[in-house]
Amino acid sequence: MPEVAIEVKNLKKYFRNGDGTVKAVDDVSFHINKGEIVGLVGESGSGKTTLARTILGLTKITDGAVIFDGVDMGKATHKQMKELRHKVSVVFQDPAANLNPRETVLSSITRPLILQGMSKKEAKGKAEEALKLVKMDSEYLYSYPHQLSGGQLQRIAIARAVAIQPQVMILDEPTSALDISVQAQILNLLLELQEKLNLTYLVITHDLNVIRYISDRVAVMYLGRLVEYGPTEEVIGNPRHPYTQGLMAALPILNPRDRDKKKDMMVTEPGSLIDLPKGCHFHPRCPYATEACREAFPENVQITPEYQVACYLQQKN
Amino acid sequence: MEKEELLQIRNLSVDYKVKGGYLSAVHGVSFEICKGEIFAIVGESGCGKSTIAHSILRLLPDHNEKISGEINFQGQNLNELSEKELESVRGHKIGMIFQNPLESLNPVYTTGKQVQEGLLLDNIPKQEAWNRVVDLFKDVQMPDAERRARSFPHELSGGMRQRVMIAMMLGRNPDLLIADEPTTALDVTVEAQILRIIKQLRDERNMAVMLITHNFGLVAEVADMVGVMYAGEMVETGTVYEIFDHPSHPYTMQLMKALPRITKKEGRLETIRGAVPKMMNHQKGCRFANRCIYATEKCWSENPPVHQLSETHSFACFREEVSTCRK
Numbered sequence: 001m002p003e004v005a006i007e008v009k010n011l012k013k014y015f016r017n018g019d020g021t022v023k024a025v026d027d028v029s030f031h032i033n034k035g036e037i038v039g040l041v042g043e044s045g046s047g048k049t050t051l052a053r054t055i056l057g058l059t060k061i062t063d064g065a066v067i068f069d070g071v072d073m074g075k076a077t078h079k080q081m082k083e084l085r086h087k088v089s090v091v092f093q094d095p096a097a098n099l100n101p102r103e104t105v106l107s108s109i110t111r112p113l114i115l116q117g118m119s120k121k122e123a124k125g126k127a128e129e130a131l132k133l134v135k136m137d138s139e140y141l142y143s144y145p146h147q148l149s150g151g152q153l154q155r156i157a158i159a160r161a162v163a164i165q166p167q168v169m170i171l172d173e174p175t176s177a178l179d180i181s182v183q184a185q186i187l188n189l190l191l192e193l194q195e196k197l198n199l200t201y202l203v204i205t206h207d208l209n210v211i212r213y214i215s216d217r218v219a220v221m222y223l224g225r226l227v228e229y230g231p232t233e234e235v236i237g238n239p240r241h242p243y244t245q246g247l248m249a250a251l252p253i254l255n256p257r258d259r260d261k262k263k264d265m266m267v268t269e270p271g272s273l274i275d276l277p278k279g280c281h282f283h284p285r286c287p288y289a290t291e292a293c294r295e296a297f298p299e300n301v302q303i304t305p306e307y308q309v310a311c312y313l314q315q316k317n
Numbered sequence: 318m319e320k321e322e323l324l325q326i327r328n329l330s331v332d333y334k335v336k337g338g339y340l341s342a343v344h345g346v347s348f349e350i351c352k353g354e355i356f357a358i359v360g361e362s363g364c365g366k367s368t369i370a371h372s373i374l375r376l377l378p379d380h381n382e383k384i385s386g387e388i389n390f391q392g393q394n395l396n397e398l399s400e401k402e403l404e405s406v407r408g409h410k411i412g413m414i415f416q417n418p419l420e421s422l423n424p425v426y427t428t429g430k431q432v433q434e435g436l437l438l439d440n441i442p443k444q445e446a447w448n449r450v451v452d453l454f455k456d457v458q459m460p461d462a463e464r465r466a467r468s469f470p471h472e473l474s475g476g477m478r479q480r481v482m483i484a485m486m487l488g489r490n491p492d493l494l495i496a497d498e499p500t501t502a503l504d505v506t507v508e509a510q511i512l513r514i515i516k517q518l519r520d521e522r523n524m525a526v527m528l529i530t531h532n533f534g535l536v537a538e539v540a541d542m543v544g545v546m547y548a549g550e551m552v553e554t555g556t557v558y559e560i561f562d563h564p565s566h567p568y569t570m571q572l573m574k575a576l577p578r579i580t581k582k583e584g585r586l587e588t589i590r591g592a593v594p595k596m597m598n599h600q601k602g603c604r605f606a607n608r609c610i611y612a613t614e615k616c617w618s619e620n621p622p623v624h625q626l627s628e629t630h631s632f633a634c635f636r637e638e639v640s641t642c643r644k
Contacts, residue, residue, distance in 0.1 A: 043504040043505075043506060043507075044475075044504055149592045150362075150592075151592055152592075179361035179362055179531065179593070180361065180531070180533065180572060180575055180576065181361060181571070181572060181575055181588070181589040181592075181593075182592065183575070183577075184575035184577070184586040184587065184588045184589070185588040185589075187577065187586060188585055188586060188588060191581055191585070206504065206505060207577075208505065209534070209576070209577040209578070210577050212577065212580055213577040213579060213580060213581060213586065214581055232580065233580070246506065247505065247506060249509075250505040250506045250508065250509040251505070252505065252508075252532065252534025252535065252537070252538060253534060253537050253538055254533060254534055254537055254576050254577075254578045255537055255561055255578075256536075256537045256538075256540075256557045256558055256561050257558070257561075257562075258537070259537075259538065266506050268460075269460060269474055269476065269477070269507075270474065270476075270504060270506065270507065
C-alpha cells in the first residue's frame with residue numbers, strides 16, 4: 001500500500017456573498033500518495049485554487065478535514081500548524097508578481113528560512129544549495145527580479161519553495177506565464193526535483209497537455225465538486241465522467257493530422273457557482289442526464305482504490 | 318481554386334526608440350495572406366507578432382517607432398495612406414479582435430449598443446441596425462441573443478464577451494480579420510467554441526484571418542499557413558503540414574520537440590537552452606545563433622540565406638543540407 005501524504009475528507013469551503021453562500025469547494029474527498037504528482041484541472045471558477053488554498057492552510061475550512069502527516073489541519077494547535085507550514089510550500093503562476101522587486105534573490109530565498117529560526121549564514125548556504133538544485137549559478141543570489149527573465153524568475157520561485165525542504169509542493173499554474181521553449185525546461189526541472197527529493201506535487205493548471213506530461217493521477221473539478229480522480233492514462237485517454245469527456249474533447253491537438261479525430265465538444269456555456277442547479281452540478285450540460293441526476297448529487301463510485309468517479313452512469317455498471 | 322492575394326507584407330521592419338538606441342522589434346518580415354486563408358503567426362512573447370498586427374492598422378504608440386517596408390492591401394500600400402484614408406480600412410476592411418475583450422468593451426453601454434455604433438457609421442437606420450445587431454449575435458452563436466444585446470459587458474462571461482467583439486467586427490463585413498491571441502484568456506472548452514466560430518466565418522464569408530498566437534495547439538487546429546517568428550524575424554513559413562511534418566529551421570525543429578505531446582513515462586521533453594535575446598540596435602548574424610545546436614562561426618557574422626523548399630515552404634538558415642536532403 002502506498003503511503004498517504006494528504007488526505008482530504010468531505011472538505012467544504014463556503015463563502016458568504018450578499019444574500020447567499022457560494023460553495024467554492026463542496027464535499028470533496030480524495031487522497032494524494034507520497035511521491036505522487038497529481039494534476040488538478042477544471043474550468044475557471046471550478047474551485048481549484050480555493051481547494052489548494054485550504055490545503056495550504058491559507059483559509060479556514062468550513063467543514064470536513066485536511067489530514068496532513070496524521071495531523072488534522074482544522075484542529076491543529078498553533079505549534080503544529082507552524083510545523084506543517086514547513087512541510088508544504090507553494091509556487092505561483094506569475095513569478096514576477098510574487099518576488100519582492102526591492103529584494104535580492106538571496107533575501108527572497110532566505111527569508112522563510114530565517115523565520116524558521118535559521119542563522120543568516122546557514123540560510124545563505126541553503127540558498128546556494130537551492131540555486132544549484134534549480135541549475136542556476138550562485139552569482140544570481142545578488143540579482144534583483146527585474147534583471148532576470150521569466151524562466152529564471154520561475155526557477156528562483158522554485159528554489160525558494162524547495163529551500164525549506166518541504167514534503168509537498170503545490171504548484172499553481174507553474175508554466176502558464178512562460179514561453180513554450182522555457183516551459184519544457186521548467187517541467188523537466190520539476191520532474192527531476194520530484195525524483196531527487198522524493199516530493200509530492202499537486203499541480204493546478206488548465207493546460208491539459210502539461211497535465212498529461214507530468215502527472216500520475218488527474219483530479220477533475222466542476223463547480224466545486226470533484227467529479228473524477230484517477231490514473232492519468234485513464235482519465236485523459238478514456239474518461240468516464242461526461243464532464244471529463246467534454247473537457248478532453250476540447251484538449252488542444254498538437255498535430256494538424258489529428259484534425260479529423262476531434263470529437264463533439266460541449267456547446268453550452270460553463271455553469272456558475274452563483275446559480276447552482278439542484279442535483280448533479282453538471283446535469284444542465286450533460287447529454288446523459290436523467291431524473292436521478294436532477295434530484296441529488298451522485299456518490300463517489302470507487303472503480304479501483306486509486307480511481308473514483310462521481311456519476312450515476314458508473315453506479316449502474 | 319486559384320488563390321487570390323489579399324495582403325502582402327514586404328520587408329517590414331519596426332524599430333522602437335528606447336533608452337540607448339533602437340530596439341529592433343520586427344526585422345525584414347515578408348509574407349502574404351490569400352482570401353479565405355487562415356495565416357497563423359506563431360512565436361514566443363516579445364518576438365514581434367503583435368507589433369506586426371498593430372503596424373498593419375497603424376495602432377502602434379506614436380512617435381517612438383520607425384516603420385519601413387510595404388503593407389499592400391487590395392492594391393494600396395497602407396504605410397503610405399494618410400490617417401483619414403486609413404480610417405476607411407481600419408475596422409471596415411480589416412477588423413481586429415484582441416486578447417482581453419473586457420478591455421475592448423465600454424463598461425457603461427450595453428453590448429448591443431456598442432455593436433450598433435459601428436453599423437450606424439455606415440448610415441443604416443437605427444431600427445434596422447438594431448435588428449442587424451441581433452442577427453450578428455445569432456451569427457456568433459450567442460445564447461439568448463436578444464436579451465444579451467441588452468446586457469452590459471460585466472453581465473457576460475469571457476466567452477460571450479469575445480463573441481460580442483467578433484459580432485462587432487463582423488458588422489462591417491471586413492475582408493481580413495486580425496485576431497491577436499483571441500482565446501488566451503478563455504477556458505479550453507470556450508476556446509474550442511470561439512475557434513469553431515472563426516473557422517465557420519472563414520468558410521461562409523471567405524474571410525481571411527491573421528491569427529496571432531503563442532499556442533501551437535491553436536495553430537495545429539485551424540491554420541492553413543504558418544509563419545514562425547523568432548526575435549523579430551520570420552524564420553520559417555509554410556503550410557501547417559509542412560511546418561509540423563518537416564520543421565526545417567533549427568528553432569522550429571527544437572520547438573516541435575519541446576511541445577508536451579508525451580507522458581513522463583514515455584520520456585522527457587527536449588529543451589532549448591537559453592532564452593530569447595533582446596534585439597538592441599542592429600546586429601549582424603542569425604538571431605537564433607546563441608541557442609542553436611548547429612551554430613557555426615558564420616552564423617554570428619552573416620545574415621542567413623533563405624532556402625525555398627517548395628512553393629510555400631521556406632526558411633532562413635545556413636544549414637543547406639536540410640534543404641538538399643528533402644528535395
